[in-house]
């Protein structure tokens with residue numbers, strides 16, 4: 001696919017999402033090392049390291065050097081102290097602050113688009129902070145509308161062997177798929193500890209999953225009736241059957257590197273899916289938005305013209321009088337006009353709830369910080 005010739009396609013952005021401890025950071029580290037060691041599709045071409053963006057402000061040891069790191073811009077512990085927040089609130093606020101600067105991050109990513117084939121976003125460990133926050137949606141939409149993108153949903157395979165856990169993980173993945181509408185890869189991680197074949201079987205064979213449900217734990221209550229949980233999961237699995245059809249699935253061990261090449265192939269295939277399905281949908285939504293804006297504009301314009309016509313018909317002399325007279329005295333300045341506004345900028349101290357940009361203050365202190373790190 002991508003190469004160093006003139007036909008260079010834009011890089012594809014891999015957005016890694018997963019429950020805490022699923023192995024996202026280890027996975028990103030493995031993909032990073034793999035792409036640095038050789039070009040997966042063209043072994044004779046110089047290896048091209050991916051461009052990595054870390055969006056987890058709370059990660060202590062990343063294990064690799066990110067090109068852009070949220071921790072260089074926002075000090076997460078300082079955010080917690082200043083805003084009096086707990087860990088999750090601190091991560092969310094740090095991400096919100098960083099999102100206000102995301103246009104700059106995107107600018108840097110776009111600048112590097114010619115020299116990389118893959119870009120990776122590592123997201124915060126607390127999955128809902130990225131998947132269900134406005135910032136996460138803004139970042140995902142901004143990235144996906146500027147370059148091809150794919151979601152890699154990392155699953156902790158050894159912890160997903162119970163049918164109920166498997167189902168809740170799949171439902172979560174399903175909700176992310178419908179929210180982002182991006183090409184989606186289910187990555188069953190840690191296959192060195194637990195092979196993922198059981199999951200493939202459950203996804204392909206509805207009856208096998210029903211059987212696992214029936215044998216795992218008690219599926220009937222004391223009166224021999226199916227338990228509420230069992231009935232719920234039975235119906236849910238029917239819903240998920242449809243969801244499985246549009247998915248790519250790979251088994252990976254981030255520790256041994258097993259299956260990483262399959263993952264890269266799935267990413268390459270997702271580029272086509274993005275171009276065929278996501279891009280036309282994005283353009284359709286953009287055209288619909290522009291059309292609705294144009295019709296609102298046209299409607300307001302015609303309403304205003306109608307009002308003017310009525311006005312003129314009622315009072316034909318007013319239009320003639322309504323002219324600017326260069327000799328007339330200037331109107332008094334608005335300064336004395338009391339409207340009860342307070343100019344907060346003149347206040348010596350902040351007021352309760354005042355927004356203080358930690359991003360800006362940190363940037364001023366670190367004037368010498370260079371965002372994209374050296375390779």
Ligand SMILES: Nc1nc2c(ncn2[C@@H]2O[C@H](COP(=O)(O)OP(=O)(O)OP(=O)(O)O)[C@@H](O)[C@H]2O)c(=O)[nH]1
Pocket residue numbers: 018019020021022023024025026027059124125126189190191192193252253254255256
């Ligand atoms: N055996 C095995 N362990 C793994 C694998 N991938 C990750 N781990 C381990 O799983 C644990 C969690 O991995 P992380 O990479 O920190 O997981 P994370 O999803 O980034 O976790 P957060 O920091 O909470 O976001 C670590 O102890 C890793 O060594 C794997 O493929 N096989």
